[in-house]
Amino acid sequence: MTAIYKHPEFRIGARDMMALAPGMAAWGLMTGVAMIKSGMSVVEVLLMGLLVFAGSSQLAALPLIVAGAPMWVVLATTLCVNLRFMVFSVHLRAYVMHQGFWRRLASGYFTTDLTYVQFTKRFPHPANDAIGKRAEEAYLAGNSALGWLNWMTAGLLGIALANAIPVSWGLGFAGILALMGIMSSLATTRLRALAAVVAGSVAVVTYALPLKLNIMVAIVLAVAVCLLLEKPMLAAHAVKAKNPTQEP
């Protein structure tokens, strides 16, 4: 078996992430700046930047750590901000289950929002054969390797140049634009566009919920609404369906 980085899908995965790299770099840069300006020590900042690898939970944890909040509060916040990853892991299960335990842990750890979204877009259905699984692995590896390198380089740059880059410029907004680009590319059906509208509105309306729980509420509600609206369409095609679908 040849090395995974020689597989053509490795390059394709990296190329897809490259299109979003400037936005994520700006976001990573500002996360580095924010960590230093929070007042944490350089050792703490480097440790968080290199180990945690989850921008939104890092930013959520900073004010709590600096204010001396109890450890369980910081960890509970991290857990809640990361809840969406659990949804992703349900989805990714069929793609990684053939891997060994430690390999699965690595696959999961390096799969950020962007990698998850691009990966499931490229491979809407998990492969059944070894060749297909190899292609999936190569794409995931290439995509997350570029994402990791880009994010870490930008973060370290932000840590080094923290005092030269004013937070007030709002460079981090480029990260939001990158996510908006990938979101737009996903809106391929009316129901998916509706999912975005519902999730976005619910996330704003429930913004006051603690621990960023609004994100989880928004995802669950949007998925539920789309499933309910899907039903009439499915009924029309019921004759074709092999298995009766179980509704919640």
Added chain:
Amino acid sequence: MNKTDLWTVVTIVGMAILTVITRCFFFLSSNPWAMPAWLQRGLHYAPIAAMAAVIVPEMVTTQGHLISTWQDARLFAVAAGLACFYWKRSMFGTIIVGMSVYLPLHVGLGW
């Protein structure tokens, strides 16, 4: 507090462990588990819903409140970015065009 605090280091390591656990949660165990069909279908909406849930509040709220003015650089950047995406289908372009609208308005005019 620029001295390294052991408790903070432990907290940070805990956060890293939580990142691994949450991202791998449903494939930590290798016990066979058949996903119900409705869940399988529902998951096709999860990626776009997650993106929207993360970004929309960052575009239209300030300190937890819906913005009440149109003089906000983010609104114009989002409009320009979306227009670019639907015209060119380029994510790179979306980011660059969005930021070229955002920065002058935000840094220049203070919107």
